[in-house]
Amino acid sequence: xxxxxxxxxxxxxxxxxxxxxxxxxxxxxxxxxxxxxxxxxxxxxxxxxxxxxxxxxxxxxxxxxxxxxxxxxxxxxxxxxxxxxxxxxxxxxxxxxxxxxxxxxxxxxxxxxxxxxxxxxxxxxxxxxxxxxxxxxxxxxxxxxxxxxxxxxxxxxxxxxxxxxxxxxxxxxxxxxxxxxxxxxxxxxxxxxxxxxxxxxxxxxxxxxxxxxxxxxxxxxxxxxxxxxxxxxxxxxxxxxxxxxxxxxxxxxxxxxxxxxxxxxxxxxxxxxxxxxxxxxxxxxxxxxxxxxxxxxxxxxxxxxxxxxxxxxxxxxxxxxxxxxxxxxxxxxxxxxxxxxxxxxxxxxxxxxxxxxxxxxxxxxxxxxxxxxxxxxxxxxxxxxxxxxxxxxxxxxxxxxxxxxxxxxxxxxxxxxxxxxxxxxxxxxxxxxxxxxxxxxxxxxxxxxxxxxxxxxxxxxxxxxxxxxxxxxxxxxxxxxxxxxxxxxxxxxxxxxxxxxxxxxxxxxxxxxxxxx
Amino acid sequence: xxxxxxxxxxxxxxxxxxxxxxxxxxxxxxxxxxxxxxxxxxxxxxxxxxxxxxxxxxxxxxxxxxxxxxxxxxxxxxxxxxxxxxxxxxxxxxxxxxxxxxxxxxxxxxxxxxxxxxxxxxxxxxxxxxxxxxxxxxxxxxxxxxxxxxxxxxxxxxxxxxxxxxxxxxxxxxxxxxxxxxxxxxxxxxxxxxxxxxxxxxxxxxxxxxxxxxxxxxxxxxxxxxxxxxxxxxxxxxxxxxxxxxxxxxxxxxxxxxxxxxxxxxxxxxxxxxxxxxxxxxxxxxxxxxxxxxxxxxxxxxxxxxxxxxxxxxxxxxxxxxxxxxxxxxxxxxxxxxxxxxxxxxxxxxxxxxxxxxxxxxxxxxxxxxxxxxxxxxxxxxxxxxxxxxxxxxxxxxxxxx
Numbered sequence: 001x002x003x004x005x006x007x008x009x010x011x012x013x014x015x016x017x018x019x020x021x022x023x024x025x026x027x028x029x030x031x032x033x034x035x036x037x038x039x040x041x042x043x044x045x046x047x048x049x050x051x052x053x054x055x056x057x058x059x060x061x062x063x064x065x066x067x068x069x070x071x072x073x074x075x076x077x078x079x080x081x082x083x084x085x086x087x088x089x090x091x092x093x094x095x096x097x098x099x100x101x102x103x104x105x106x107x108x109x110x111x112x113x114x115x116x117x118x119x120x121x122x123x124x125x126x127x128x129x130x131x132x133x134x135x136x137x138x139x140x141x142x143x144x145x146x147x148x149x150x151x152x153x154x155x156x157x158x159x160x161x162x163x164x165x166x167x168x169x170x171x172x173x174x175x176x177x178x179x180x181x182x183x184x185x186x187x188x189x190x191x192x193x194x195x196x197x198x199x200x201x202x203x204x205x206x207x208x209x210x211x212x213x214x215x216x217x218x219x220x221x222x223x224x225x226x227x228x229x230x231x232x233x234x235x236x237x238x239x240x241x242x243x244x245x246x247x248x249x250x251x252x253x254x255x256x257x258x259x260x261x262x263x264x265x266x267x268x269x270x271x272x273x274x275x276x277x278x279x280x281x282x283x284x285x286x287x288x289x290x291x292x293x294x295x296x297x298x299x300x301x302x303x304x305x306x307x308x309x310x311x312x313x314x315x316x317x318x319x320x321x322x323x324x325x326x327x328x329x330x331x332x333x334x335x336x337x338x339x340x341x342x343x344x345x346x347x348x349x350x351x352x353x354x355x356x357x358x359x360x361x362x363x364x365x366x367x368x369x370x371x372x373x374x375x376x377x378x379x380x381x382x383x384x385x386x387x388x389x390x391x392x393x394x395x396x397x398x399x400x401x402x403x404x405x406x407x408x409x410x411x412x413x414x415x416x417x418x419x420x421x422x423x424x425x426x427x428x429x430x431x432x433x434x435x436x437x438x439x440x441x442x443x444x445x446x447x448x449x450x451x452x453x454x455x456x457x458x459x460x461x462x463x464x465x466x467x468x469x470x471x472x473x474x475x476x477x478x479x480x481x482x483x484x485x486x487x488x489x490x491x492x493x494x495x496x497x498x499x500x501x502x503x504x505x506x507x508x509x510x511x512x513x514x515x516x517x
Numbered sequence: 518x519x520x521x522x523x524x525x526x527x528x529x530x531x532x533x534x535x536x537x538x539x540x541x542x543x544x545x546x547x548x549x550x551x552x553x554x555x556x557x558x559x560x561x562x563x564x565x566x567x568x569x570x571x572x573x574x575x576x577x578x579x580x581x582x583x584x585x586x587x588x589x590x591x592x593x594x595x596x597x598x599x600x601x602x603x604x605x606x607x608x609x610x611x612x613x614x615x616x617x618x619x620x621x622x623x624x625x626x627x628x629x630x631x632x633x634x635x636x637x638x639x640x641x642x643x644x645x646x647x648x649x650x651x652x653x654x655x656x657x658x659x660x661x662x663x664x665x666x667x668x669x670x671x672x673x674x675x676x677x678x679x680x681x682x683x684x685x686x687x688x689x690x691x692x693x694x695x696x697x698x699x700x701x702x703x704x705x706x707x708x709x710x711x712x713x714x715x716x717x718x719x720x721x722x723x724x725x726x727x728x729x730x731x732x733x734x735x736x737x738x739x740x741x742x743x744x745x746x747x748x749x750x751x752x753x754x755x756x757x758x759x760x761x762x763x764x765x766x767x768x769x770x771x772x773x774x775x776x777x778x779x780x781x782x783x784x785x786x787x788x789x790x791x792x793x794x795x796x797x798x799x800x801x802x803x804x805x806x807x808x809x810x811x812x813x814x815x816x817x818x819x820x821x822x823x824x825x826x827x828x829x830x831x832x833x834x835x836x837x838x839x840x841x842x843x844x845x846x847x848x849x850x851x852x853x854x855x856x857x858x859x860x861x862x863x864x865x866x867x868x869x870x871x872x873x874x875x876x877x878x879x880x881x882x883x884x885x886x887x888x889x890x891x892x893x894x895x896x897x898x899x900x901x902x903x904x905x906x907x908x909x910x911x912x913x914x915x916x917x918x919x
Binding site: 188189191192195207413414417435436487488489491492493495496497499500501503504505506507 | 519520522527529693694697698699701742743746
């Protein structure tokens with residue numbers, strides 16, 4: 001079931017919430033169980049068989065976690081062995097479902113063999129529920145996991161707002177919330193703020209992301225077939241995808257936060273205007289923040305982080321990003337994407353080191369410097385998305401070579417005809433005029449021009465909703481613009497337009513891009 | 518908070534109601550046609566892309582005596598208002614759907630004939646069905662077709678599903694899509710703005726696409742350029758098409774079975790079925806030749822005649838008639854204006870795959886019996902085509918002055 005499907009919006013969600021608050025009046029445990037059951041149903045809608053897999057995974061990890069914490073022996077061999085077993089089992093499950101085919105294909109490619117596996121259907125959200133539970137096991141072994149209520153644990157893993165596309169939750173921040181009495185009392189403030197946040201996300205997803213999506217797809221479809229594209233078409237498609245992914249993931253994250261806040265449970269912030277980042281490190285503090293946090297705490301730091309000298313630090317950064325890339329998908333393009341970001345992070349660190357040695361004060365920056373940094377970071381990110389989206393390395397290189405003008409410049413006839421005297425001038429200066437495609441060309445750039453300023457300038461949902469703090473660790477911001485949400489008539493009318501546009505765009509629900517990870 | 522939610526929801530409901538009302542009146546896809554005013558909403562620029570949906574409803578509303586089936590070639594080539602239609606064949610509905618093959622034609626027939634629960638189901642007495650060679654190409658390794666292979670996907674079945682709740686759901690979805698979507702709003706705006714644009718795309722109430730946009734495109738870009746663009750595309754897609762006309766059985770495929778099923782339905786319901794092949798432009802024949810499809814086209818023609826004859830023999834009735842327009846002659850070989858020539862127009866073709874309704878008119882005159890006997894110099898069809906079937910064979914008269 002998708003958040004943007006009518007079944008979810010008009011049947012599942014109302015029934016789930018109504019029954020939840022009814023049961024909460026009787027017993028909190030009953031209500032929590034209902035929520036977990038509802039979450040399983042939500043998951044089963046997509047593929048009922050995999051509910052068993054999810055339940056097995058939960059049962060296994062809960063038992064291992066429980067066993068780990070018995071006895072006062074943090075750091076003991078027993079714990080290490082048990083933890084190794086638990087983490088290995090989780091990774092093996094992930095490896096089988098997500099990477100077996102990739103591994104076999106890579107072996108075939110390298111050795112010229114023809115091994116084949118039966119098609120393995122990737123269980124939705126397996127990357128997410130595996131990661132959250134590995135973190136739980138690690139913390140249990142370290143003696144940091146405090147709560148072991150089985151219902152709360154089951155609910156924490158299956159909790160439907162995050163189950164299939166994140167954020168990557170942490171037991172330490174979620175399970176205590178399921179024990180709070182306020183979670184089980186209907187609050188019109190929680191509900192209203194949650195619903196408003198959800199609807200803002202719905203709008204981003206179904207109006208903006210799905211609106212621009214048709215203009216990203218043709219470029220990558222052409223590149224997959226080995227067709228070279230001109231400069232404008234390559235940039236138009238790459239920027240469209242950059243914006244589609246942004247509004248898709250941002251919209252999904254808002255929807256997850258809003259859904260959860262309807263019952264007063266705060267999810268961690270996952271998306272904080274990432275294209276406003278002034279460096280690639282800043283980007284990763286703003287994009288898929290809970291994944292970055294997970295990779296930092298459970299991969300980068302255990303690898304040694306920045307504690308073992310600059311060389312090891314760079315190696316650790318690269319390793320973390322390469323694995324982070326692979327986490328996003330079983331394919332070499334994802335590994336390259338991760339590697340590219342790793343490299344950018346290394347360059348960023350080296351650059352900072354150089355500036356410190358030159359005696360620069362890194363705390364001081366100019367407006368022009370910041371603008372240039374944002375531009376450069378954005379450029380690196382766009383180049384990265386080309387690898388991320390393309391189905392093969394060749395396709396990605398074809399798009400990138402188009403973006404640097406290696407396949408020439410072409411304009412649709414119709415567009416050139418509307419440029420007045422500029423059209424013939426361009427034609428006489430090597431711009432190829434091609435028949436057809438004028439409307440799509442114009443629409444691509446209209447969408448890009450409309451959406452691009454939003455990602456750089458406008459406040460994000462957290463800033464709009466800042467007075468009510470529907471997320472965990474929300475930073476206090478001094479953003480006191482008129483775009484801060486208030487519970488008044490003007491906002492009710494504005495949100496009516498947003499909701500109506502969202503509902504009018506519901507037909508043919510499209511999947512969220514992050515479902516595939 | 519309660520007041521905020523109340524105002525929010527009420528205002529949303531109001532906006533949605535307003536949007537639904539406007540879209541129902543403007544009716545951008547022509548699914549309702551409750552209000553149909555020249556200068557207000559008669560021209561439907563957004564309807565051509567929603568033919569699947571609109572035609573399923575319109576055909577029930579119009580209750581045609583004659584139904585035209587086929588793909589885009591028939592949709593743009595055969596005018597339901599042409600003078601050749603005899604009075605007792607009217608009203609005519611052009612149910613041809615772009616980009617579709619035999620399966621959709623069959624499903625549309627089933628849709629029209631389905632009477633359970635729909636008292637208004639139309640009962641045509643005459644069906645004209647355009648058969649396209651390319652639709653019959655099949656992977657020779659495709660598994661032999663099961664007897665009842667027709668998949669019941671809601672997209673094309675629309676209202677014919679025997680399952681009432683499924684039918685209602687489909688209907689609800691279609692109505693919602695044409696009234697309660699942002700696309701419908703944008704298409705309504707486009708509809709209102711395009712009424713005085715002589716080149717706006719249109720889909721008439723009888724399901725005909727008059728290709729008004731092509732008048733402008735061919736004038737802007739020249740026929741040569743339009744032919745070239747399409748030829749490149751045809752070349753590419755035909756190169757990828759399989760060459761076989763039969764699946765692993767070696768004698769049939771799901772396409773042939775679709776054809777047989779339509780014939781069976783027509784027999785069963787006393788409908789006169791007239792089959793015809795499309796008049797591909799000579800440059801299309803050249804693409805067939807270059808992509809290795811020319812022998813297949815020949816075989817296909819022969820097999821069509823055989824299949825029709827087999828059906829006639831089995832049913833003990835006179836064979837359904839087939840008109841073969843897929844030959845090269847003076848009209849199908851009409852010269853394309855030179856590159857850069859944006860003044861000259863063509864009389865019979867928009868581009869190699871799509872003939873104009875002028876040529877379609879001549880075809881109708883032949884098929885509906887208003888045409889003088891065909892000229893003597895017309896190329897003779899292979900003898901076995903005539904003898905095997907008893908179907909009438911024809912191609913466009915080449916020697917009568919255009």
